[in-house]
Every structure is written in structure tokens, then in C-alpha cells.
Amino acid sequence: MSVVSLQLGQCGNQIGHELFSVISDDSNGPNRKKYKQCSDDRFFYETSAGELVARAVLVDMEPKVISQAIAKASKSGRWRYGDKAHFSQKQGSGNNWANGFCVHGPRHEEAVEDLVRKEIERCDRLAGIFTMMSVAGGTGSGVGTYITQRLRDLYPNSFILNQVTWPYGAGEVIVQNYNSVLTLSHLYQLSDAILVHENDTVHKICSRLMNIKHISISDVNKVIAHQLASVLQPAYTADSPCHYSTNPIGELMSSLVSHPEYKLLSLCNIPQMSSTSLAYSVFNWPGLLKHLRQMLIASARMEEAPTSEVPPAAEEQPEQDVLDRDDIVAVKFSVKAPNMPYITEPGHPKCFPLEIGLTLMANKGPSAPEIIKLLDWQEETDHYIMVMERPFPCMDLLSFKQLLFEMVCRDFPIAEDLYMTAANIWTRPGLSQECCELICDCLQPKPKKRLALEKIHLHDWFKVMD
Known part of the structure; x- marks a missing residue:
């Protein structure tokens, strides 16, 4: 035809x-x-x-x-x-x-x-x-x-x-x-x-x-x-x-x-490479299909090697990469151990690998910016795949900034605190305006909006303290 x-x-x-x-x-x-x-x-x-x-x-x-x-x-x-x-x-x-x-x-x-x-x-x-x-x-x-x-x-x-x-x-x-x-x-x-x-x-x-x-x-x-x-x-x-x-x-x-x-x-198709590189490359169908499946799970529009490594600081990344951080996820591939533990979760008929089950349970309830979200997962015969959000920059150290909140306020942030810090309207009696602004900057839900660790000491609050 x-x-x-x-x-x-x-x-x-x-x-x-x-x-x-x-x-x-x-x-x-x-x-x-x-x-x-x-x-x-x-x-x-x-x-x-x-x-x-x-x-x-x-x-x-x-x-x-x-x-x-x-x-x-x-x-x-x-x-x-x-x-x-x-x-x-x-x-x-x-x-x-x-x-x-x-x-x-x-x-x-x-x-x-x-x-x-x-x-x-x-x-x-x-x-x-x-x-x-x-x-x-x-x-x-x-x-x-x-x-x-x-x-x-x-x-x-x-x-x-x-x-x-x-x-x-x-x-x-x-x-x-x-x-x-x-x-x-x-x-x-x-x-x-x-x-x-x-x-x-x-x-x-x-x-x-x-x-x-x-x-x-x-x-x-x-x-x-x-x-x-x-x-x-x-x-x-x-x-x-x-x-x-x-x-x-x-x-x-x-x-x-x-x-x-x-x-x-x-x-989407693979492989995508220059003709000179293609001449020295060897492919097999199982490998190509596995790579395509990984792209599908990660919703990737182009061929990129998934990684769970910590990315370099923002200053070391090319400008185009930094602009595309919203599209980047972390994909973790774990080989199943012979006696790997499983866990059951209420409301689900099947058991989950322990790591997946605990992550799903941690993601339930109010959103907590310090807990990485599990976006998708897939279990295979000998391994499982986890697709998670990838905070940027990874040297952000959100747990350290949460510790700052606990030291200043003498308690843990609750859902209302997180909502107000995200909107930059959080205040607490007895704290200066500069201190409240610093906490809002540190606890933003979107990683790229948070104040970088190396810039905290330049904040106005530290100048007031001096």
C-alpha cells in the first residue's frame, strides 16, 4: 500500500x-x-x-x-x-x-x-x-x-x-x-x-x-x-x-x-548519536527496549542516561541544563536480594518491596518538602525501578534548614507553617522580620527557590546579629 x-x-x-x-x-x-x-x-x-x-x-x-x-x-x-x-x-x-x-x-x-x-x-x-x-x-x-x-x-x-x-x-x-x-x-x-x-x-x-x-x-x-x-x-x-x-x-x-x-x-527513538559514534557502537534489542522503557517511565522526550547521582552545584552546570531542572528526575535501579523483605500496605492487594512500601507510606498525608516524592515505580523479576523527584541543587541540605527552624522556634514545623513559608507570609511572635524572611527562604517547597547553603551567611538576619 x-x-x-x-x-x-x-x-x-x-x-x-x-x-x-x-x-x-x-x-x-x-x-x-x-x-x-x-x-x-x-x-x-x-x-x-x-x-x-x-x-x-x-x-x-x-x-x-x-x-x-x-x-x-x-x-x-x-x-x-x-x-x-x-x-x-x-x-x-x-x-x-x-x-x-x-x-x-x-x-x-x-x-x-x-x-x-x-x-x-x-x-x-x-x-x-x-x-x-x-x-x-x-x-x-x-x-x-x-x-x-x-x-x-x-x-x-x-x-x-x-x-x-x-x-x-x-x-x-x-x-x-x-x-x-x-x-x-x-x-x-x-x-x-x-x-x-x-x-x-x-x-x-x-x-x-x-x-x-x-x-x-x-x-x-x-x-x-x-x-x-x-x-x-x-x-x-x-x-x-x-x-x-x-x-x-x-x-x-x-x-x-x-x-x-x-x-x-x-x-521517541534510540539510539540518537552522531554517525561517527554510531560506527563504533554495538546494540542489541533487549538493551534498546530496556532503555526505551526507562525513557517511558521517566517521561523523557529524548535519550538521556538516568542517574541517581548527586548533581554538581548550579554554578558548574551549563545554563541550558539549569533551565531544564523541572524536567529532571532521579531513577533508581535496585537488584533484588535473594531474601529481600516485602511489606503490605492497607488498601493494596499486593506486597511491595520494603523500600518502595516505606517510601509510599512516607509520601502519604500532608506534603513534606524534606521527604523526596516517589513519582512512579515498576517491579521486575530480578530488580525494581523507582522514579523520584530530584531536588536541585542537591547540596541544599533541607534537613539542616529545618534544624534552624527547630532551634529558633523550639518546635517542629507543621503543615500550616509550611503553607505560610511557601507563600512568604510566615511570622512568629518574638522573631525579627529578617529571621522570618530567612526561614521562609530556607523552607520553600520548590528546591530551586530555596536559599543556597553558601548564601545563608549573606542574609540580612546575620547582618542584624552582627
């Missing part, structure tokens, strides 16, 4: 070209005759001259990016785009979603629909329509949304999978938030599934895992294309262990979209 791709706007056309390049390169390896035949039939068609032509339609309101994509594909010598499978104009959409959806879309819908129809008619069997677009600009988001709406009306029984690229959080276009909301609100009603790639996450992959020093848009697009190819290319599945799957989009939908309202998808 064949997939018809629709590349919309600058982002969609650049990612689409990288995707077809990855697919072509992968299918031309040694001893891949059967794989190549299945892959070529899915993404390309062959001309009478023996050339492979991508089953794709290129749409943009400016001709520059489309011309570059067509030229690069022809230059590769392995595949090319169709001679008349593209549509462009001289004027763009100006990063205006309404301009693309209400003006350019209706004005050029017949031309685009005709191109898509010709590509679909070339397919013996259609697996679905795959669109690539950005949600931040005008053509990709506005025209892309309108074309998706028209395709849903024309092909109501065909699968439509939208790949959308989410803009950088720092901002690329001043109206990107409006464009993104308008695009998603429409696509959620029209598409069978929406596969989201976040530029910030892909940028981190390029920087931390691919070791790219000067990251370009092309580098980001290559990572996205690699991830897309990993799920769209032919593969053996549980339903077809002896031959390649025939309907990639349909199988993705049946496996991942369990309900019409649950259609936002994200994609």
Missing part, C-alpha cells in the same frame, strides 16, 4: 525532502532487495525510464524552497519529485494564519486538489495521506489546515496523518501562538492523528546527543526526518512476523489512537 505525502510551506517542504532522502538511502543498502521493493512501492513510483519519483505534492506560496527541494532531489541521482507535482505562487502568506486559511487556501484549492488526486490515482492501494507542516507560519499552518479540511471532505474514508512542527519557545514569529492554537483546533477535528515534533526538544538532541556545535535548520530537519522514517518504513510486526507490514498509517492508528479524542502523538 502506498502513502501520498503532502509538503506544505517552507518547513514541510524541507522536512519532506530530508524524509525521502533518508528512505532512499536506507533502502539502497546491501542485501535489501525485498525491503527496497516494499519501501519503493510505498513511497515512490517508477517511470518508464526506470526513475524513482516520490509520491508527493509540494505546496508553498513562494517558489524558492520548492525549487531548492526539487533541485536537491534530482541531484541525488536516486530519486526525484514529479515534474508537475508542485504548486507555488509569487507571494507568501506573511506568517498570517488567516491569510493562508481564508485567502490562499480557497483561491488555490482546485489546483492543489488536482495534484493530490493525480498522485492518489497512481496508487494501486492507498494507505493514507501524510502531511508535513509547521504550526507557526502562514502557509504551512493556514493553507495546510485548509487543504486538510478539503482532503477530509474529498476522501472521508482515507487515513490522514498530520506531522506538525512546534515552534521554539523563545519565539520565531510574533503571532506563532495564535497560529498554533488555530491550527491545532482545526486539525483536531479533521485529522486521524497529529504527530508533534517540538523544535526545542529536537534542538537539544542535536546539541547533546549528536554533538553538533553549530546547529542549523537542516540539522533539525534531518533529526525529524530520521524519526519519521523510523515509524513509516517497512517493518516486521507481531501481526506480520514473516513479511513487511503493508499499511503503516493504518497500523499506527489502530495501535496508538485508541479513541477519536486521543490523537496527539509524540515520538
Whole structure:
């Protein structure tokens, strides 16, 4: 079964070209005759001259990016785009979603629909329509949304999978938030599934895992294309262990979209590393699957080695790492001892490993900032995994600061004290304002808001004491 791709706007056309390049390169390896035949039939068609032509339609309101994509594909010598499978104009959409959806879309819908129809008619069997677009600009988001709406009306029984690229959080276009909301609100009603790639996450992959020093848009697009190819290319599945799957989009939908309202998808894959490092690496399926499971448990969007070690002080961390501390957890892997004790907990039918059970009991009741929270856990045959919050910075020494509270107030902090310190409104008769402010700063529930240990002696309270 064949997939018809629709590349919309600058982002969609650049990612689409990288995707077809990855697919072509992968299918031309040694001893891949059967794989190549299945892959070529899915993404390309062959001309009478023996050339492979991508089953794709290129749409943009400016001709520059489309011309570059067509030229690069022809230059590769392995595949090319169709001679008349593209549509462009001289004027763009100006990063205006309404301009693309209400003006350019209706004005050029017949031309685009005709191109898509010709590509679909070339397919013996259609697996679905795959669109690539950005949600931040005008053509990709506005025209892309309108074309998706028209395709849903024309092909109501065909699968439509939208790949959308989410803009950088720092901002690329001043109206990107409006464009993104308008695009998603429409696509959620029209598409069978929406596969989201976040530029910030892909940028981190390029920087931390691919070791790219000067990251370009092309580098980001290559990572996205690699991830897309990993799920769209032919593969053996549980339903077809002896031959390649025939309907990639349909199988993705049946496996991942369990309900019409649950259609936002994200994609994680491993290994992610530079080509030079990959050449000297050895992998096995059990190891890769275990690593993927760890990423799933830790809700990691990119491949990072989980650790339970104490992190360095904030001053030693790169600025980008410090900004991402809210996403970091501590994952602890413990091997089960032969006579490891278990514990029962009221209300639960099964026994827990002692460490997990005690941590769950400690987390019950009012939240205590000095007790690390257990976020998730998983028990296996020979080991168990604990996913816990990871305080930052770890040299905070909250217990020492709680001791300061006990020495000054002559009792332990209760829930009301913790609530008031979190709101910076805690006071106690007989204590100076500087002392109350110091205790509030020390007992903040969020670790990154607490006063660092090495800065306590600089607080105003110590100056007053002097």
C-alpha cells in the first residue's frame, strides 16, 4: 500500500525532502532487495525510464524552497519529485494564519486538489495521506489546515496523518501562538492523528546527543526526518512476523489512537548519536527496549542516561541544563536480594518491596518538602525501578534548614507553617522580620527557590546579629 505525502510551506517542504532522502538511502543498502521493493512501492513510483519519483505534492506560496527541494532531489541521482507535482505562487502568506486559511487556501484549492488526486490515482492501494507542516507560519499552518479540511471532505474514508512542527519557545514569529492554537483546533477535528515534533526538544538532541556545535535548520530537519522514517518504513510486526507490514498509517492508528479524542502523538527513538559514534557502537534489542522503557517511565522526550547521582552545584552546570531542572528526575535501579523483605500496605492487594512500601507510606498525608516524592515505580523479576523527584541543587541540605527552624522556634514545623513559608507570609511572635524572611527562604517547597547553603551567611538576619 502506498502513502501520498503532502509538503506544505517552507518547513514541510524541507522536512519532506530530508524524509525521502533518508528512505532512499536506507533502502539502497546491501542485501535489501525485498525491503527496497516494499519501501519503493510505498513511497515512490517508477517511470518508464526506470526513475524513482516520490509520491508527493509540494505546496508553498513562494517558489524558492520548492525549487531548492526539487533541485536537491534530482541531484541525488536516486530519486526525484514529479515534474508537475508542485504548486507555488509569487507571494507568501506573511506568517498570517488567516491569510493562508481564508485567502490562499480557497483561491488555490482546485489546483492543489488536482495534484493530490493525480498522485492518489497512481496508487494501486492507498494507505493514507501524510502531511508535513509547521504550526507557526502562514502557509504551512493556514493553507495546510485548509487543504486538510478539503482532503477530509474529498476522501472521508482515507487515513490522514498530520506531522506538525512546534515552534521554539523563545519565539520565531510574533503571532506563532495564535497560529498554533488555530491550527491545532482545526486539525483536531479533521485529522486521524497529529504527530508533534517540538523544535526545542529536537534542538537539544542535536546539541547533546549528536554533538553538533553549530546547529542549523537542516540539522533539525534531518533529526525529524530520521524519526519519521523510523515509524513509516517497512517493518516486521507481531501481526506480520514473516513479511513487511503493508499499511503503516493504518497500523499506527489502530495501535496508538485508541479513541477519536486521543490523537496527539509524540515520538521517541534510540539510539540518537552522531554517525561517527554510531560506527563504533554495538546494540542489541533487549538493551534498546530496556532503555526505551526507562525513557517511558521517566517521561523523557529524548535519550538521556538516568542517574541517581548527586548533581554538581548550579554554578558548574551549563545554563541550558539549569533551565531544564523541572524536567529532571532521579531513577533508581535496585537488584533484588535473594531474601529481600516485602511489606503490605492497607488498601493494596499486593506486597511491595520494603523500600518502595516505606517510601509510599512516607509520601502519604500532608506534603513534606524534606521527604523526596516517589513519582512512579515498576517491579521486575530480578530488580525494581523507582522514579523520584530530584531536588536541585542537591547540596541544599533541607534537613539542616529545618534544624534552624527547630532551634529558633523550639518546635517542629507543621503543615500550616509550611503553607505560610511557601507563600512568604510566615511570622512568629518574638522573631525579627529578617529571621522570618530567612526561614521562609530556607523552607520553600520548590528546591530551586530555596536559599543556597553558601548564601545563608549573606542574609540580612546575620547582618542584624552582627
